Amino acid sequence: MAIVYLEYNFKIIPLQPATDILIAELGDAGFESFVETEEGLLAYILKEEWKEGLLDDLFALQHPDFKISWTSTEIEQQNWNAEWEKNFHPIQVGGRCMVRAPFHDPIDVEFDIVIEPKMSFGTGHHETTHMMLQHILDHDFEGKSVLDMGCGTGVLAILANKKGATPVEAIDIDEWCVINTQENIERNACLTIHVEQGTSDLLTGRKYDVILANINRNILLDDIPMYANCLNKGGALFLSGFYLQDLDAISAKCAAHGLEFEKKLEKNNWISAKYVN
Numbered sequence: 001m002a003i004v005y006l007e008y009n010f011k012i013i014p015l016q017p018a019t020d021i022l023i024a025e026l027g028d029a030g031f032e033s034f035v036e037t038e039e040g041l042l043a044y045i046l047k048e049e050w051k052e053g054l055l056d057d058l059f060a061l062q063h064p065d066f067k068i069s070w071t072s073t074e075i076e077q078q079n080w081n082a083e084w085e086k087n088f089h090p091i092q093v094g095g096r097c098m099v100r101a102p103f104h105d106p107i108d109v110e111f112d113i114v115i116e117p118k119m120s121f122g123t124g125h126h127e128t129t130h131m132m133l134q135h136i137l138d139h140d141f142e143g144k145s146v147l148d149m150g151c152g153t154g155v156l157a158i159l160a161n162k163k164g165a166t167p168v169e170a171i172d173i174d175e176w177c178v179i180n181t182q183e184n185i186e187r188n189a190c191l192t193i194h195v196e197q198g199t200s201d202l203l204t205g206r207k208y209d210v211i212l213a214n215i216n217r218n219i220l221l222d223d224i225p226m227y228a229n230c231l232n233k234g235g236a237l238f239l240s241g242f243y244l245q246d247l248d249a250i251s252a253k254c255a256a257h258g259l260e261f262e263k264k265l266e267k268n269n270w271i272s273a274k275y276v277n
């Protein structure tokens with residue numbers, strides 16, 4: 001049976017910060033994938049996840065300073081894939097890493113990563129992923145054990161593994177992301193990465209040198225105590241998926257569990273921060 005999605009086409013004035021706020025709220029409301037366009041945003045939700053009044057309480061749509069209009073159409077998965085392929089251009093990070101799709105030509109670069117995201121988040125186009133890739137480029141991963149929590153497409157685990165990290169574990173709550181990460185691992189010949197479906201509940205008793213988590217403010221706040229427990233002495237925790245205004249709360253939670261703020265990257269009000277113990 002064909003999987004049917006609803007595509008919402010939002011026209012947004014001005015684009016920022018309204019687009020980022022809308023993406024965060026739509027993500028919480030069950031939308032799975034987003035493509036930023038010149039005029040706004042395409043957002044995709046499984047038809048079976050759609051509910052009457054889904055958009056009624058969204059702050060971004062009620063904010064007097066944002067002018068947001070939209071249309072929606074039903075599309076089958078096949079068409080949806082064609083849509084992102086049209087919009088997917090290779091992403092370059094720090095002059096050393098490219099993230100591209102299988103239909104792009106290979107690129108001569110230190111870390112050439114091939115990702116077919118399908119319905120998963122994590123191509124490097126989003127600020128939160130881009131900054132995590134930048135952090136990974138800046139950090140020494142040789143021989144380090146790594147957890148990629150909320151792995152999406154697996155792109156962070158793949159770059160860490162290409163930089164010498166081993167063993168690497170990737171976890172996502174979403175079955176589709178687990179399947180997609182496995183496919184991307186094979187595509188990039190990073191066959192030692194181990195993928196599992198689940199949450200931080202899986203982490204009891206595990207230890208890592210580096211933990212990468214690009215999720216969202218509330219899940220990070222809930223899971224920081226577990227991450228702190230799982231981090232080896234001298235380890236590093238990289239967090240992403242929250243806004244500048246959430247940094248103090250995230251840093252305070254980390255500090256309460258023995259993790260000291262070391263540095264942050266910032267892009268369009270999104271923050272990606274490094275903590276050490």
Ligand SMILES: C[S@@+](CC[C@H](N)C(=O)[O-])C[C@H]1O[C@@H](n2cnc3c(N)ncnc32)[C@H](O)[C@@H]1O
Pocket residue numbers: 120121122123124128129132149150151152153154155156171172173174177198199200214215219241
């Ligand atoms: C913002 S995406 C990040 C994907 C990828 N790591 C990247 O950096 O692009 C967040 C991912 O976390 C997953 N996720 C959400 N809640 C989670 C939880 N409680 N535990 C594990 N994964 C979760 C989502 O399914 C999604 O794939």
